Each structure stands twice: as structure tokens, then as C-alpha cells.
Amino acid sequence: MxxxxxxxxxxxxxxxxxxxxMLRVVRGLEGITQVDLYAEYPRYDIDIAEEQARLLAHDVIVLQFPLFWYSCPALVKEWLDLVWEHGFAYxxxxxxxxxxxxxxxxxxGGPQEAYSAEGYQHFELRTFLTPFEQTARLAQMRFLAPYVFHGALKRDPAAHALGFGTLLGALRDERLDLRAAETTDILTHDTLPLIGIN
Ligand SMILES: Cc1cc2nc3c(=O)[nH]c(=O)nc-3n(C[C@H](O)[C@H](O)[C@H](O)COP(=O)(O)O)c2cc1C
Structure with missing residues (x-):
């Protein structure tokens, strides 16, 4: 595991x-450490030692957030800035x-077709996520394709949320084909490379 x-x-x-x-589904999973970042640090007073200890004690780190201005919400950035420090992450x-x-x-919020050169967002979603990808690379980590739900304000999230549970369960149980998950563009609930299934 x-x-x-x-x-x-x-x-x-x-x-x-x-x-x-998504959170409701994750809360039903066993054997996963769960942190609600805004609930834990409403005043942004991040405990760097505690966060580094958490990272050290785990193999797979999952960051779940809504895209805000083509990036992560501010507390995730603050957490990265403070916790992934020199001498720790790089x-x-x-x-x-x-x-x-x-x-x-x-x-x-934007639909999938908006995230292309021809769409109104003008760039692929992966382009906006390159700072995270390169951060992982600098930290000598494996960066998987992101698990994405486009058009979140207009679509029922039920299948996506259930798929997220399947994805995290597979990561926990080492049943996700990591090589496939690394080389694809994005992961969605119906394109999960599960070992022994696809
Ligand atoms: C401050 C702010 C910035 C946002 N920026 C983007 C954006 O850059 N691209 C996009 O597609 N949606 C953007 N959205 C829409 C959110 O991504 C969308 O509301 C969210 O993913 C829906 O998830 P939720 O139902 O869990 O809130 C933004 C929303 C807010 C409030």
C-alpha cells in the first residue's frame, strides 16, 4: 500500500x-491522510515543520483545488512557497x-473545448499547470497527469467524484498504471489507467 x-x-x-x-467521496476512503488546507489554516499561519513531516511520511501527494485565475487558490501557493523550501524540496x-x-x-469553470489554442482560454490546461509540473520535476518527483473536471459549474459532478475515489483508492493500493498516468494529457473518470482493468 x-x-x-x-x-x-x-x-x-x-x-x-x-x-x-469529491471531498465527500474521499472522506469515505480508508488508509488516506486527509487535510482540508483552508480549514486547517484559515489565517494562513502554516505550520511548516508539521507540513514537512506530513510530506516525509507519505509516498503520494494529492492536491485538490478549483482553478483560480489559471492557477491554484492562494493558500496552496503559500503552502508551496513556505513548505517546499530550499534544503527540503530543492x-x-x-x-x-x-x-x-x-x-x-x-x-x-471553463469547458474542455475552451482550453485549446482555438478556444477562448487560448492555451491547453496543461500549459497553465506547467509551474506545478516543473516544481515536481525540480523536487525529483513523479508528476502524474492531472485529474480534471471541466465546466464544473454546469455539470453534475457525481461521476467525477466517484472516479476520484476510484483513482485515490487505486493509487493507495498501487493499482494505477503510473507510467500511463504520467504520459497521458489529463485523467478523467472514464480514462483511468487501472492495472488489470484497461
Ligand atoms: C476567483 C476565481 C477565479 C477563477 N478562475 C478560473 C479560471 O482561471 N479558469 C476557469 O476555468 N475557472 C475559473 N474559476 C471558476 C472555478 O474554477 C470554478 O468555480 C470551480 O472549479 C468550481 O468548483 P466548485 O463547485 O468546487 O467551487 C474561477 C473562480 C473564482 C471564484
């Missing part, structure tokens, strides 16, 4: 549909995340 650490970050959970549905002696896996789970 992989040791899985799941962070959820939504600044307004009471108005959330998609991320809340630089001299900064190999503490080496060999671990990073998975982003992102919901977007």
Missing part, C-alpha cells in the same frame, strides 16, 4: 459543488521529496 496524503483546498466550501462532492540537501508522486485534481 502506498501512503497517500490528500490536500483539499477550497476557500469557500459552502458554495462549492464539485470539490465538495537545492543543497533538498531531496526530501525525491521519488514521491504528485497528483493534481483540478476543477475548472
Amino acid at each position: 502506498a501512503r497517500l496524503l490528500h490536500y483539499a483546498a477550497h476557500p469557500a466550501p459552502s458554495s462549492s459543488q464539485a470539490n465538495r462532492a 537545492g543543497q540537501g533538498g531531496d526530501k521529496l525525491k521519488g514521491k508522486t504528485l497528483l493534481l485534481a483540478v476543477t475548472t
Whole structure:
């Protein structure tokens, strides 16, 4: 079993549909450490030592958030800025995340077709997520294709949320084809590369 650490970050959970549905499913899973980042640090007073200890104690790190201005909500960035510091995540002696896996789970307001050169967002979603991808690379981590729910404000999130549970369960039980998950563009509930199934 992989040791899985799941962070959820939504600044307004009471108005959330998609991320809340995903969270409900994750809460039913066993053997996964779960952190609600905004609930834990409403005043942004991140406990760096505690967060680094959490990261050290796990193999797979999952960051779940709604896309805000083509990036993560502010507390996720603050958490990255403070916790993934020199000597820990990068630089001299900064190999503490080496060999671990990073998975982003992102919901977007824009529909899938908007995220292309021809669409109104003009770029692929993966282009907006390159800072996370390169951060993982610098930290010598494995970066999986993000688990994405496009058009989150207009679609029923039920299948996506259930798929998220399947994905995290498979990561925990080491039943996800990591090579396939690394080389594909995005993961969705109906394109999960589960070992022994696809
Ligand atoms: C401050 C803010 C910025 C946003 N920026 C984007 C964006 O850059 N691209 C996009 O597709 N949706 C954007 N959205 C829409 C959110 O991604 C969308 O509301 C969210 O994914 C829905 O998930 P939820 O139901 O869990 O809140 C933004 C929403 C807010 C409030």
C-alpha cells in the first residue's frame, strides 16, 4: 500500500459543488491522510515543520483545488512557497521529496473545448499547470497527469467524484498504471489507467 496524503483546498466550501462532492467521496476512503488546507489554516499561519513531516511520511501527494485565475487558490501557493523550501524540496540537501508522486485534481469553470489554442482560454490546461509540473520535476518527483473536471459549474459532478475515489483508492493500493498516468494529457473518470482493468 502506498501512503497517500490528500490536500483539499477550497476557500469557500459552502458554495462549492464539485470539490465538495469529491471531498465527500474521499472522506469515505480508508488508509488516506486527509487535510482540508483552508480549514486547517484559515489565517494562513502554516505550520511548516508539521507540513514537512506530513510530506516525509507519505509516498503520494494529492492536491485538490478549483482553478483560480489559471492557477491554484492562494493558500496552496503559500503552502508551496513556505513548505517546499530550499534544503527540503530543492537545492543543497533538498531531496526530501525525491521519488514521491504528485497528483493534481483540478476543477475548472471553463469547458474542455475552451482550453485549446482555438478556444477562448487560448492555451491547453496543461500549459497553465506547467509551474506545478516543473516544481515536481525540480523536487525529483513523479508528476502524474492531472485529474480534471471541466465546466464544473454546469455539470453534475457525481461521476467525477466517484472516479476520484476510484483513482485515490487505486493509487493507495498501487493499482494505477503510473507510467500511463504520467504520459497521458489529463485523467478523467472514464480514462483511468487501472492495472488489470484497461
Ligand atoms: C476567483 C476565481 C477565479 C477563477 N478562475 C478560473 C479560471 O482561471 N479558469 C476557469 O476555468 N475557472 C475559473 N474559476 C471558476 C472555478 O474554477 C470554478 O468555480 C470551480 O472549479 C468550481 O468548483 P466548485 O463547485 O468546487 O467551487 C474561477 C473562480 C473564482 C471564484
